[in-house]
Amino acid sequence: MRSDAKKNYEQLLAVAREVITEQGANASLRDVARRAGVGLGTLYRHFPTREAVFEALLRTGFDDLTARATELETSTVPDEALLTWLREVVALAHRHSGVIASMVAAIDDPESALHASCVTMKAAGARLLKRAQSKKLARPDMDGVDLFALVAALSWLGDQPALVPRAERLFDIIASSILKKS
Amino acid sequence: MRSDAKKNYEQLLAVAREVITEQGANASLRDVARRAGVGLGTLYRHFPTREAVFEALLRTGFDDLTARATELETSTVPDEALLTWLREVVALAHRHSGVIASMVAAIDDPESALHASCVTMKAAGARLLKRAQSKKLARPDMDGVDLFALVAALSWLGDQPALVPRAERLFDIIASSILKKS
DNA sequence: ACCTGAACACCGTTCAAGT
DNA sequence: ACCTGAACACCGTTCAAGT
Numbered sequence: 001m002r003s004d005a006k007k008n009y010e011q012l013l014a015v016a017r018e019v020i021t022e023q024g025a026n027a028s029l030r031d032v033a034r035r036a037g038v039g040l041g042t043l044y045r046h047f048p049t050r051e052a053v054f055e056a057l058l059r060t061g062f063d064d065l066t067a068r069a070t071e072l073e074t075s076t077v078p079d080e081a082l083l084t085w086l087r088e089v090v091a092l093a094h095r096h097s098g099v100i101a102s103m104v105a106a107i108d109d110p111e112s113a114l115h116a117s118c119v120t121m122k123a124a125g126a127r128l129l130k131r132a133q134s135k136k137l138a139r140p141d142m143d144g145v146d147l148f149a150l151v152a153a154l155s156w157l158g159d160q161p162a163l164v165p166r167a168e169r170l171f172d173i174i175a176s177s178i179l180k181k182s
Numbered sequence: 183m184r185s186d187a188k189k190n191y192e193q194l195l196a197v198a199r200e201v202i203t204e205q206g207a208n209a210s211l212r213d214v215a216r217r218a219g220v221g222l223g224t225l226y227r228h229f230p231t232r233e234a235v236f237e238a239l240l241r242t243g244f245d246d247l248t249a250r251a252t253e254l255e256t257s258t259v260p261d262e263a264l265l266t267w268l269r270e271v272v273a274l275a276h277r278h279s280g281v282i283a284s285m286v287a288a289i290d291d292p293e294s295a296l297h298a299s300c301v302t303m304k305a306a307g308a309r310l311l312k313r314a315q316s317k318k319l320a321r322p323d324m325d326g327v328d329l330f331a332l333v334a335a336l337s338w339l340g341d342q343p344a345l346v347p348r349a350e351r352l353f354d355i356i357a358s359s360i361l362k363k364s
Numbered sequence: 365a366c367c368t369g370a371a372c373a374c375c376g377t378t379c380a381a382g383t
Numbered sequence: 384a385c386c387t388g389a390a391c392a393c394c395g396t397t398c399a400a401g402t
Binding site for chain 4: 211
């Protein structure tokens with residue numbers, strides 16, 4: 001990548017992070033290009049779809065969460081490990097309001113720029129879930145996709161301003177349905 | 183209302199129902215006016231906001247659900263009554279994909295055209311919940327808003343195409359967290 | 365009293381023309 | 384190789400002008 005191209009890429013990503021944090025997943029990409037001082041076509045060259053922007057924004061977060069799952073798998077008791085991880089996933093999603101819907105859609109859409117990250121995250125969560133299930137600490141009739149769906153639902157709830165004050169209780173309620181002993 | 187105005191109103195509502203069922207809550211209202219063979223200003227006259235369209239579309243459904251809650255309150259055992267009602271609310275929401283987010287936002291926005299309906303529905307659900315709680319059949323640390331939130335989350339899950347196949351299990355999982363005995 | 369549609373200020377996306 | 388921005392086809396919303 002030419003150095004001017006790289007500079008544009010970095011600048012676009014920085015501005016996108018700012019604008020999307022401010023205005024959510026449907027923020028105007030035109031506005032992002034404008035604020036970045038870059039032509040509209042340049043944005044589309046670097047990020048052919050909106051999902052590609054999300055992917056770039058979330059990549060490091062995703063990687064961290066996957067590593068975190070592996071770490072929790074050996075360092076903590078199964079039920080606490082699962083709970084802690086779920087909290088962190090919801091927190092990441094909360095920092096990117098509205099993106100979660102694209103992530104859910106990406107689960108079974110291999111064309112999406114978010115697909116690979118979703119599959120990896122889902123697998124990481126599934127491992128933590130399975131471990132808890134094998135110790136009879138989690139509902140046995142659930143798989144990684146169900147877990148992903150519940151996290152998505154919690155994240156969506158956290159995106160609703162009216163429900164922010166009760167986000168913690170809602171987390172506890174839904175978490176209790178996952179960790180019910182078999 | 184003049185008879186021509188009434189005719190336009192009915193026509194707009196019929197077309198809106200069709201278009202929103204097809205394309206979801208963000209469907210183009212311009213398109214609705216076009217398909218209804220009516221000027222754009224006419225649509226805005228009858229429905230000053232998008233929420234006003236939703237409200238008109240959902241009104242009878244809301245009324246039915248409120249009546250249904252009252253009926254279930256005397257005819258069925260508390261836990262089954264609550265479950266049955268939740269299923270029916272989710273089903274209604276599912277028939278209007280995307281509208282649920284507006285409903286959640288309307289809970290604490292008295293300006294919204296959906297506010298009154300939401301409050302009424304929330305109260306109806308809260309009565310069923312309270313009855314189940316008093317018989318120790320439902321989680322005691324929950325109120326009507328929490329119930330509304332969980333229904334909203336389930337409806338949102340039902341709006342995600344990738345999750346439709348597991349909608350029933352997800353319902354069971356979340357329902358189990360409501361109906362846990364104290 | 366009600367309806368129409370042009371006008372305005374925005375989008376997303378593409379692509380010829382430039383450097 | 385990369386960038387620009389005009390062009391196109393859409394929005395939502397308002398409001399003067401019509402009947």
